[in-house]
Amino acid sequence: MEDLSIKKPVITIRNLYKRFGDNAVLNGFDMDLFEGENLVIMGKSGSGKSVMIKCLIGLEEHDSGTINVMGKDIDDLEAEELDELRTEIGFLFQGSALYDSMSVRENLEFPLRRHTKKFGVIKDAEPLVMEALESVGLAKAIDLMPDELSGGMKRRIALARTLILKPSIILYDEPTTGLDPITSKEIVQLMQKVQQQYKTSSIIITHDVDCARAIANRMILLIDGKNYAEGSFDTLRKNHDPKIQAFFK
Amino acid sequence: MKSILIEIGELSYFAGRFFREVGKRPFEYKEFLRQCYNMGNRSLLLVGITGFIIGLVFTLQSRPTLQEFGAVSWMPSMVGISIIREIGPIITALICAGRIGSGIGAELGSMRVTEQIDAMEVSGTNPFKYLVVTRILATTLMLPILVVLSDAIALYGSYLVENLKGDVSFQLYFNEVFGSLEFGDIIPSTVKSFFFGFAIGVVGCFKGYTCGKGTEGVGRAANAAVVYTSMVLFILDFLAVLVSDIFYDL
Numbered sequence: 001m002e003d004l005s006i007k008k009p010v011i012t013i014r015n016l017y018k019r020f021g022d023n024a025v026l027n028g029f030d031m032d033l034f035e036g037e038n039l040v041i042m043g044k045s046g047s048g049k050s051v052m053i054k055c056l057i058g059l060e061e062h063d064s065g066t067i068n069v070m071g072k073d074i075d076d077l078e079a080e081e082l083d084e085l086r087t088e089i090g091f092l093f094q095g096s097a098l099y100d101s102m103s104v105r106e107n108l109e110f111p112l113r114r115h116t117k118k119f120g121v122i123k124d125a126e127p128l129v130m131e132a133l134e135s136v137g138l139a140k141a142i143d144l145m146p147d148e149l150s151g152g153m154k155r156r157i158a159l160a161r162t163l164i165l166k167p168s169i170i171l172y173d174e175p176t177t178g179l180d181p182i183t184s185k186e187i188v189q190l191m192q193k194v195q196q197q198y199k200t201s202s203i204i205i206t207h208d209v210d211c212a213r214a215i216a217n218r219m220i221l222l223i224d225g226k227n228y229a230e231g232s233f234d235t236l237r238k239n240h241d242p243k244i245q246a247f248f249k
Numbered sequence: 250m251k252s253i254l255i256e257i258g259e260l261s262y263f264a265g266r267f268f269r270e271v272g273k274r275p276f277e278y279k280e281f282l283r284q285c286y287n288m289g290n291r292s293l294l295l296v297g298i299t300g301f302i303i304g305l306v307f308t309l310q311s312r313p314t315l316q317e318f319g320a321v322s323w324m325p326s327m328v329g330i331s332i333i334r335e336i337g338p339i340i341t342a343l344i345c346a347g348r349i350g351s352g353i354g355a356e357l358g359s360m361r362v363t364e365q366i367d368a369m370e371v372s373g374t375n376p377f378k379y380l381v382v383t384r385i386l387a388t389t390l391m392l393p394i395l396v397v398l399s400d401a402i403a404l405y406g407s408y409l410v411e412n413l414k415g416d417v418s419f420q421l422y423f424n425e426v427f428g429s430l431e432f433g434d435i436i437p438s439t440v441k442s443f444f445f446g447f448a449i450g451v452v453g454c455f456k457g458y459t460c461g462k463g464t465e466g467v468g469r470a471a472n473a474a475v476v477y478t479s480m481v482l483f484i485l486d487f488l489a490v491l492v493s494d495i496f497y498d499l
Contacts, residue, residue, distance in 0.1 A: 054367075057371055059367050059370060059371065079375075083373040084373075086371055086372070086373050087373060089371075091368070091371045093364045093367065093368055094364070095363055095364055097363060097364040097365050097367065097368035098365075098368075099360075099365055099368070099369075100359075100363075100365070101356075110369075110372065110374070111372035111373065111374075114372065114373050114374050115373055161372075165372070
C-alpha cells in the first residue's frame with residue numbers, strides 16, 4: 001500500500017451519524033479519501049454505504065459529524081456554494097439515473113449548460129459532448145434515447161455525463177450491480193481508464209469482489225454503520241477474522 | 250385522522266415552497282413552455298370531444314322539459330350560464346386531473362424512484378424549480394385556456410341541437426347566449442379555473458415528488474394524484490360558489 005501520510009485528503013469524514021426513525025444507519029463512520037486514490041467501501045445491503053455517499057454530496061442530511069470536501073465543510077455551505085462544489089464531484093448512480101425524456105446528447109448537455117460559472121456560456125456543446133462520449137466509447141449513441149440503450153451502455157453514458165463536468169472526485173454507487181460479468185469487467189476497465197485520464201479520486205461502493213480487486217488502492221469494510229476494517233485488498237483478504245472473510249466469499 | 254392532517258400540512262408546505270421558489274432565478278422558460286405545449290396539446294382533443302358531447306347531451310335532455318313549459322326560447326341562456334359558470338370549468342378540470350394530474354404524478358414519481366431527481370440535484374440544478382415550479386405554472390395557465398375552449402365547443406354542440414330541432418340560426422343562438430351572460434358569470438368562472446389549474450399542478454407534483462419507493466409507489470402516486478385532486482377541485486368549487494355569491498349579493 002502507498003504511504004498515504006504524504007498525500008492530501010480531498011474528503012474527510014469524521015464521526016458521521018445518520019438514522020431513519022429507529023434505524024441507525026451510520027454509527028460514527030470515519031473516512032479519508034486521498035488525492036488520486038481509488039477507495040472501495042464494502043458492506044452488506046443496508047449497512048449505510050449508499051446513505052454515506054448521499055450525505056457526502058448533500059442529498060441526505062446527516063444527524064451529526066463532519067464532512068469536509070476539498071477543504072470545505074459542507075454544513076457551512078449555502079445552496080449556491082454546494083452546487084458549485086458539486087461540479088467537482090461526479091456521482092454515478094446505481095441505476096444510471098439518465099433522464100428518460102431526453103436523448104443522450106441532451107442528457108450530457110444538461111449539466112453543462114447549468115454550470116456557466118465553471119465553463120462560461122457554452123454556445124456549441126457538441127465538442128465537449130463528443131469528447132465525453134468518446135472517452136466511454138459510445139460516440140455513436142449520441143442521438144439515442146435512454147430506453148434504446150442496454151444496461152452497460154446506460155452505465156457508460158451516465159459516466160460520460162459525470163465526466164463532462166470534469167470532476168476531480170467521482171463517487172460510484174455499485175457501478176457493476178445488475179450487469180453480466182463481461183460488461184462488469186468492461187465497466188471496471190473504463191473506471192480505471194477514467195482515473196488515469198482525468199486523474200480523479202474515487203469512492204467506489206460495491207459488493208463485487210472482482211471489481212474491488214481490480215480497482216481498489218484501499219478498502220474500508222463497513223459493518224453496522226461504522227468502519228470495521230481498513231487496508232489494501234490483499235491485506236484484508238488474508239485476514240482471518242470471519243466477519244472480514246465473509247466479504248470475500 | 251392524524252395522517253390526513255399530516256398530509257394536508259405537507260401539501261401546504263409544498264405549495265408554500267412553490268411560492269418561495271417561483272420568483273427566484275434562474276427562470277426555466279424553456280421547460281415551462283415545453284410543459285405548456287405538452288399539457289395543452291395532449292388534452293386538447295379529449296377536452297374538445299367531452300365539451301362537445303356535454304353541449305349535445307345537456308341540450309337534448311333539457312329540451313323536452315322546456316318544451317313542456319313553452320320555454321324553449323330560454324334554452325341558449327340556460328345552457329350558456331350553466332356551461333360557463335359551472336359545467337365547463339369543473340368538467341374540464343376533472344378531465345385534466347385525470348389526464349394531466351396523473352401524468353405528472355407518474356412522471357415525477359418514476360423520476361424519484363429511478364434517482365433522476367437526485368441526479369438533477371447533483372448536477373447543480375434545483376429540481377423543485379425545474380420540475381415542480383414549471384409544471385404548476387403550466388397547469389395554472391393552461392387550464393383556463395382549456396376551459397374557454399371547452400365552453401366554446403360545448404355551446405357549439407348545444408347550438409347544433411337547437412339548429413336541428415328548432416331551426417335556430419347561429420347568430421340568434423349566440424346573441425341569446427351572450428345577451429344573458431354578465432361579467433359576474435364570466436369572471437368568477439375564469440378566476441376559479443386558475444385555482445383549479447393550480448390545484449391540479451400542486452397535488453400532482455406533490456404526490457409524484459414525494460413518491461414512495463418502487464413501482465408500487467409510482468402507481469400509488471399517479472392514483473392518489475387523481476383522487477386527491479378531484480376532492481380538492483370539488484372543495485375549491487364549493488368555496489368559489491360561496492365567494493361569488495357574496496359578490497352577487499353586494
